[in-house]
Every structure is written in structure tokens, then in C-alpha cells.
Amino acid sequence: MNSETPRIVVTRALPPAALEPLHSVGSVWVSPHDRPLTVDELHAAVRGASAIISMLTDRIDDDAVAAAGPNLKIVANTAVGYDNLDVPAITRRGVLASNTPGVLVDATADLTMTLLLTVTRRVAEGDRLVRSGTPWSWDIAFMLGSGLQGKQLGIVGMGSIGQAVARRAAAFGMDVVHHSRRPVDVDGSHPLPLDELLATSDVVSLHCPLTPETRHLIDADALRAMKRGAYLINTARGPIVDEAALAAALADGTIAGAGLDVYENEPEVHDDLRRLDNVVLAPHLGSATVETRTRMAELAVDNVVAVLTGKDAPTPISVPSS
Template identity: 85%
Template sequence: MSPDSPRIVVTRALPPAALEPLHSVGQVWVSPHDRPLSVAELHQAVDGASAIISMLNDKIDDDVLDAAGPNLRIVANTAVGYDNLDVPAITHRGVLATNTPGVLVDATADLTMALLLDVTRRVSEGDRLVRSGAAWSWDISFMLGSGLQGKQLGIIGMGHIGQAVAARAAAFGMDVAHHSRRPVEAGGSRRLPLDELLATSDVVSLHCPLTAQTRHLIDAEALRSMKGSAYLVNTARGPIVDEAALAAALAGGEIAGAALDVYENEPEVHDGLRALPNVVLAPHLGSATVETRTRMAELAVENVVATLLGKDAPTPISVPST
């Protein structure tokens, strides 16, 4: 490879087989660290890059773009969400921004249902009890949870993942309602105003992107408007929920429970949530299947290879108009 060939920066290790096509179009640098790069390390790493393959915990802003310099042609985010990218700043410089949509729909929808079942049937709570060695015995009222049949699932954000969750919930006998910014063709699901969805749903599941409008969408007021018997599930983005307000609402019995895969200041979790028995906490596993994570890496690489060869990238980010 010529010293003048494009420099490709991968901010965290990806499956080697997925990265292989990069070697035919440029010089590839992969972070040797099994952790997110610090700001200083990221700035140093991207110096002179023509392409950056970023992870969801890399903040790509004006400072990173300045550090990269004028050769940068693409930022390929290995995630469906792109709240870590300053897309206007990237595109203003004539740089392409891409993501990996579509490939993680089923994995994330499956995990949503796993969390929903876990928290409503107290599976993790029961697991902790058994592992603790505490005495227990079956009786008619022991560790009662909540059934799903005939209950309303309220989905906030009826995109591809929301629709996949709706289909799964219907198979469990749930009635589905949704709130979305635009009308969505979702057979069997009723579109409701947000306040009505919160007030009437037995489970509220979040599938909207993180934007200025959705940050702390679920705050103290929203939680107070939910049923005391209701559950909250979040597999979208952590800052959509005000964690301090959620911890207070759960401790005060304002809602019955919560299941979270994402956190406001990830990987940190509000201490009040850790202490509660009616909370299920997962470490951002929404896309965590071998098949899905591999395909995400492959798609990010495909976006880079196409761009560096002067072709159209498969999945450029298209920011919806407000």
C-alpha cells in the first residue's frame, strides 16, 4: 500500500474478517485499546484520516473534525443511532456521515421483549433470590408478577424497531398503541397523543431517537402520569429518561418497575436504580448477537470502501426534516 493511500481509522476493534476489505483501499489503523478512546487519544488517532469508523461512544464533533484535517471524506458510525455525531458539522465540511440501520431491528426487538418479560415476571429478581441462598418456598402468592394478555403496550417511536416490537407483543396477546412524530402504517396499533399513551399503557417501551426534543422525554411529570401498575422499558437511548426522576418514581411506588438497556451517562448508572429490586439493568445488549454485530461492522466497512472508491455509500444518514 502506498504511503499516500487513504488512512482509515477504526476507533475500536471489529471482527477481523469484517475489516479485511479495508486493506484494499487504504492504510488501516485499529485502536489497540479494549475501551473507548479518550478525547486526546481520538484527536491523535484521526490526524490525517480519510475515513473514520466510529462507535456509539465516540463523540464526533468540530474538534475531532479539525483534528482529522482536510483529507477526511467519511465518518461511518457503527450504530443505527447517530446522536454521537454532529451531523450538520460533518456535512457542512463536505464529509459523508453513515450509520448501520436495519440490521439490528430483530435483535433489539427480541431484547425488548426479553426485558419486558423479565421485569413483569420478576425473573432477575427471582434469580437474585435463589443465588443469595435465602430460604424460599412456593405458595399461591409467592413473587407474583403481571401477565401480558389483554394489557396495553405503548410504543414511543414507531420506526422499524418499534414495529418489530409491536408484532412480537401482539403474539403475546397484548394490545398495542403508539406515539410517533408522523403517522405510521402499523396494522393493529392505535396512534395516541403522548399524554394519553402514558396514562393508559400497562407497559411503555421507548424506541425513539435521542434528539433535543426527546432528551428527558420521560421526566418526573411523565412518570407521574403513568399507571401505578405500569412498567417502563428503554432499549433506545439513555438520556431519553431522566434517571434521577425514574429512581424517585420507582422508590415512591409511582410505577411498578423498569427495565433498562441504556443509560443517561453510560456506562454509569444512577445509584438509586441499582438498589431497587423492581429494576432490570442490562449492559447495552440491544444489538448484541454475533450475527447482528458482525453485520453492523460489515456495513460500516462497506460504507467506507464505497466512499473511498468514489461510489455511493449504502447507508448515508438522512436527517428527517422537523
């Protein structure tokens, strides 16, 4: 390999066809491990890299960028969220950071509605009952759930995914309200302060980014503020919810149920949540369609190819002004 050839590090396997364009701009190393790299493995792997294609399970901080060295030009995160990147530290070293927004909006909104319907209609609970072989028979009060028509959905974080969920919820006859960091004008929804949204919504769905301000946004106090028959859905980031507090609230009936796709210490899940029937637990499936995951990989590759050929990255991450 020519010493001038850019080295491109991919921290976990992506669809081979999506990676193909990289071979025309550099030498590509793809992790052989079917798991996230350890910190030491990551730092060793990125040494001398001009580009890193990272996954949401990789912590790319100042130490990782320093390990890569002076040739590094871009960290392309294969996710819409980038709480795993220390973006200020990356950009201080003159390295561009990018993500893959937009392409997973519909898939994540669909999964949100899947969790909402599954927990409110007790589908997963019923599936476990049937599979267990436990005798059952239909009667008028058997496994009653909650309908959605006329119920209020409170969306926390009214970005692209939140708005896509709002459109789907409206089709089910739900009334939609929202709370966001910035004013958002959305047809069919009106803004509410967070405390009022929690107190009045029959379902609360989280779509905000993970930041220091939103970590444990839904804690014991927030759960007590919700309606007693309400449901919580989280397809955003796990640490937005205090899992121990959620497990206690589900166990004592503070809220009726929850649907989770993300976890505070992913992939670990709080043991008390595993034991409860009124919570649906999915293994981070928000973007898990063939079409969406392929397009995410393609967009991450597009960002790398653009930067290594002297062009602007399609989806750079902008550091918010302090």
C-alpha cells in the same frame, strides 16, 4: 506507505473478517485499547484519516473532523443511532456520515421483549433470591408478577424497531398503541397523543431517537402520568429518561417497574437504580448477538469501501431539513 494511500481509522476493534475489505482500499489503524478513546486520543488517532469507523461511544464533532484534516471523506458510525455524531458539522465540511440501520432491528426487539418479560415476571429478582441461598418455598402468592395478555403496550417511536416490538407483543396477546413524530400506519396498532398513551398503557416502551426534543422526554411529570401499576422499558437511548426521576418513581411505587438497557451517563448508572429490586439493568445488549454485531461492522466497512472507491455509501445519514 504511499502518501496517496487513504488512512482508515477504526476507533475500537471489530471482527477481523469484517475489516478485511478495508485493506484493499487503504491503510488500516485499529485502536489497541479495549475501551473508548479519550477525546485527546481520538483527535490524535484520526489525524490525516480519509475515513473514520466510529462507535456510539465516540463523540465525532466539528473538533474531531478538524483534527482529521482535509483528507477526511466519511465517518461511518457502527450503530443505528447517531446522536454521538454532529452530523451538520460533519457535512458542512464536505464529509459524509453513515450509520448501520436495519441490521439490528430484530435483535433489539428481542431484547426489548426480554426486558419486558424479565421485569413483569420478576425473573431477575427471583434469580438473585435463589443465588443468595435465602430459604424459599412455593406458595400461591409467592413472587407474583404481571401477565401480558390483554394488557396495553404503548410504543414511543414507531420506526422499524418499534414495529418489530409491536409484532412480538401481539403474539403475547397485548394490545398495541403508539406515538411517533410522523404518522405511521401499522396493522394492529393505532396512534395516541403521548399524554394519553402514558395514562392508559400498562407497559411503555421507548424506541425514539435521542434529540433535543426527546431528552428527558420521560421525566417526573411523565412518570406521574403513567398508570400506577405500569412498567417502563428503554432500549433506545439513556438520556430520553430522567434517571433520578425514574429511581424516585420506582422507589415510591409511582410505577411498578422498569427494564433498562441504556443509561443517561453510560456506562455509569444512577446509584438509586442499582439498589432497587423492581428494575432490570442490562449493559447495552440491544444489538448484542454475534450475527447482528458482525453485520453492523460489515455495513460500516461497506460504507467506507464504497466512498473511498468513488461509489455511493449504502446507508448515508440524511440531515433533516430545518
